[in-house]
Amino acid sequence: MLKMLSHCRPWGLLVCAGVLLAGPTLAIADDDTTQSQPAAVAKDKDEAPPKGPRVALEIVQGENALGTIVLALNAEKAPISTWNFVKYVDDGYYNGTCFHRVIPDFMIQGGGYDADMGEKREGLRDGIWNEWKNGLSNTRGTIAMARTNEPNSGTSQFYINVADNNGTVKYNLDRPMGGGAAYAVFGKVVEGMDVVEKIRTAETMYHPKYPTPKQHPAVTPTTPIVVKSAKVIGDCNRAALEEMSKSAANAFEAEERAAKAAAAKAEAEQEKIVQEFIANAEKEAGKKSEKTDSGLVSIILKEGTGPSPAPTDTVSVHYTGWLLDGTKFDSSVDRGEPAKFPLNRVIKGWTEGVGLMKVGEKRKLIIPWEMAYGAQGRPPHIPPKAVLVFDVELLGIEGK
Numbered sequence: 001m002l003k004m005l006s007h008c009r010p011w012g013l014l015v016c017a018g019v020l021l022a023g024p025t026l027a028i029a030d031d032d033t034t035q036s037q038p039a040a041v042a043k044d045k046d047e048a049p050p051k052g053p054r055v056a057l058e059i060v061q062g063e064n065a066l067g068t069i070v071l072a073l074n075a076e077k078a079p080i081s082t083w084n085f086v087k088y089v090d091d092g093y094y095n096g097t098c099f100h101r102v103i104p105d106f107m108i109q110g111g112g113y114d115a116d117m118g119e120k121r122e123g124l125r126d127g128i129w130n131e132w133k134n135g136l137s138n139t140r141g142t143i144a145m146a147r148t149n150e151p152n153s154g155t156s157q158f159y160i161n162v163a164d165n166n167g168t169v170k171y172n173l174d175r176p177m178g179g180g181a182a183y184a185v186f187g188k189v190v191e192g193m194d195v196v197e198k199i200r201t202a203e204t205m206y207h208p209k210y211p212t213p214k215q216h217p218a219v220t221p222t223t224p225i226v227v228k229s230a231k232v233i234g235d236c237n238r239a240a241l242e243e244m245s246k247s248a249a250n251a252f253e254a255e256e257r258a259a260k261a262a263a264a265k266a267e268a269e270q271e272k273i274v275q276e277f278i279a280n281a282e283k284e285a286g287k288k289s290e291k292t293d294s295g296l297v298s299i300i301l302k303e304g305t306g307p308s309p310a311p312t313d314t315v316s317v318h319y320t321g322w323l324l325d326g327t328k329f330d331s332s333v334d335r336g337e338p339a340k341f342p343l344n345r346v347i348k349g350w351t352e353g354v355g356l357m358k359v360g361e362k363r364k365l366i367i368p369w370e371m372a373y374g375a376q377g378r379p380p381h382i383p384p385k386a387v388l389v390f391d392v393e394l395l396g397i398e399g400k
Contacts, residue, residue: 050074053236070191081186083245094230117209136185151181306359
């Protein structure tokens with residue numbers, strides 16, 4: 001079975017499609033290898049300051065003042081994230097919040113928990129559009145929006161990169177991941193990197209209010225590191241900034257409408273192709289197809305007389321798989337070796353489809369993309385949202 005669909009095994013959707021998350025409300029993607037190694041020290045680029053407001057974060061740890069971090073926000077390239085951050089600052093939302101997640105070779109994260117590690121909900125607004133395509137990179141000293149696996153879920157939480165997390169050292173937050181999007185940078189530290197270093201190197205613990213798997217390093221500072229105050233410093237034309245944010249949001253909404261219209265058109269065209277394929281397959285087999293409530297379509301090509309498998313049974317099959325355009329992507333028949341696997345370890349279309357069969361039976365399965373490899377497909381052989389066609393013969397059931 002290990003040879004079966006070497007690039008696109010039917011069970012792969014269940015074991016390979018997970019996206020890394022890292023906590024209750026989270027933030028940014030964790031990595032299993034986040035260790036307390038020294039952060040890469042990148043040379044600061046000689047760049048002009050971003051066009052936008054500046055925010056000063058006064059940081060304390062217990063009774064000790066650690067100093068002030070000054071952030072220059074990039075209103076020109078990230079107007080939505082910048083305006084969102086400024087509004088939280090103006091609301092006083094960040095005052096008293098802590099840096100709850102510190103990974104010394106990666107980033108420091110804050111903006112969502114109080115000093116006692118209680119999750120801060122009062123005053124939290126809806127998520128914002130993810131501006132990850134703005135050309136800004138997750139390099140050392142930049143500030144970016146934290147979010148969940150949903151791309152447009154960023155609210156108050158932010159992180160400051162303490163290493164070049166753009167793929168040049170160890171991590172790559174510029175690469176699309178959860179939800180098909182990367183992480184949106186919206187400014188940089190222009191003063192106080194020494195304070196960032198103090199936070200980065202702080203002693204950490206496993207906190208009961210912020211559970212972290214024991215195989216991961218402890219991430220919560222033992223002594224809370226708190227934003228005593230956050231305030232906008234210098235000039236800030238809030239009316240102009242709000243207008244820039246609204247304009248950018250309108251552009252995102254227009255893009256989303258166009259994308260949805262294109263997707264609907266593509267789905268309609270694909271449905272037409274599927275129906276034509278089913279009609280031709282019925283004509284070729286001389287039999288009518290069956291359709292289940294899930295959308296799976298099958299045609300019995302040869303009757304079977306043996307038992308049917310339960311979802312947890314291990315079955316032996318011969319199969320050949322095609323795309324709707326006739327491209328063959330895998331075949332146990334061509335290899336001359338039947339495939340053997342637990343029926344509950346394959347894609348949903350196989351679990352249901354083979355579960356309908358009797359030993360000795362041969363069926364053509366026409367599997368919707370939702371029951372196959374989903375919206376992401378299985379590159380390079382299975383395109384996104386691909387309807388799959390399998391001729392499957394159930395040879396046997398282990399123990400029956």
